[in-house]
Amino acid sequence: MYRIDIMTLFDETVGDMMNESILGRAQERDLLRIEAHQIRDYTLNKQKQVDDYPYGGGRGAVMQADPLYQCWRHITDTFGPGHTIFLSPAGKTFTQEEAKRLLNHYDHLILVCGHYEGIDERFIEECVDEELSIGDFVLTGGELPAMVVADAVARMVPGVLPDPECFQxxxxxxxxxxxxxxxxxxxxxxxxxxxxxxxxxxxxxxxxxxxxxxxxxxxxxxxxxxxxxxxxxxxxxxxxxxxxxxxxxxx
Known part of the structure; x- marks a missing residue:
């Protein structure tokens, strides 16, 4: 079964979207599993804070490394190692060929949704395998790009669509x-x-x-x-x- 885990601050929104229509029916048939994980659940801070001011000054805030790591570690400990992708404007542009590559080379993806001014570089260095971008523009968060990648890959999983010609x-x-x-x-x-x-x-x-x-x-x-x-x-x-x-x- 193909598996996609999405690390996000909006797990209910992402989860609802990924469990509707064709992808929802495919999950009911155990062809794939898409699960959203709330990053705030993995912080030790009582206020569920996941961000702080950036070192060196500047506007905005940066997502801290440890809540991201703890969430990522829970996923890998529970569901096994996965190919971890950070959705970032600095990443390689996502295309149909990239979607096919991800489907053919991996059976478990972990998609990381950033927010604010970005995420702590140390988490990227330690846990992220690659960065992907859906285009040369900036969004308020990584949820939309993560859902784009998840949808593009998942719809090609054998059996999700009635016939390969549907996407070929x-x-x-x-x-x-x-x-x-x-x-x-x-x-x-x-x-x-x-x-x-x-x-x-x-x-x-x-x-x-x-x-x-x-x-x-x-x-x-x-x-x-x-x-x-x-x-x-x-x-x-x-x-x-x-x-x-x-x-x-x-x-």
Whole structure:
């Protein structure tokens, strides 16, 4: 069973979010377990204080090393060693490839949510295996990034989604953006579903979707498009068709 433990100051909020919908049902079936741990429960301070002024001066406060350590130690003693990740703006950018790496290389993640001006560097040095960031911006705490990482990894655990195709064809999984999706009714506000999607020909539908993914990736994420291997005969045919059909396409 895949396990994710989240160290946080808002355990009820994080726990509720991670136990809803698809991830909640997966936990009921014992495919994975996501548990939030309240860091304040592991401080020896009667006021449940987990932060203090930073050495060297400056504004704000820093999360102390010992409450973090005691919480981390409880998790590792109870559930075994885990790959510990601190969610930090200074970390490596989290991507779909990183999510796949975490799923394939580890069966237990410990996610540490920082607050205030950060956490004591000594805890990072002693307990953290890597730092991850979900983007070049700063949030008020690490809970949202931790839930992003947990969700991205957990949804790929075998059995969580009904079929691997549920995530294998999505944006970023194979380096491209996902093709456009449509549902009923067939015509809405004068806009009609592309006829090929109503043809019943699965091979033609798959080909159309591949072509649309290529086009969308080229238009919206040229940085991703440049990394694609499009040397196959089928992709070369699709590129030729796109050049003929789309005047602006230069892929």
């Amino acid at each position: 064809e999505e944006s970023h999984y194979n380096g491209m953006l996902e093709y456009p999706q449509y549902s009923r009714p067939e015509t809405w506000h004068g806009r009609t579903v592309p006829p090929i999607l109503r043809s019943g020909n699965h091979a033609l539908v798959a080909r159309w979707r591949r072509k649309q993914s290529l086009l969308r990736t080229w238009r919206r994420r040229p940085d991703l498009y440049e990394k694609l291997d499009l040397t196959s005969k089928e992709d070369q045919k699709l590129l030729t068709e796109l050049r003929e059909e789309e005047p602006d396409f230069q892929g």
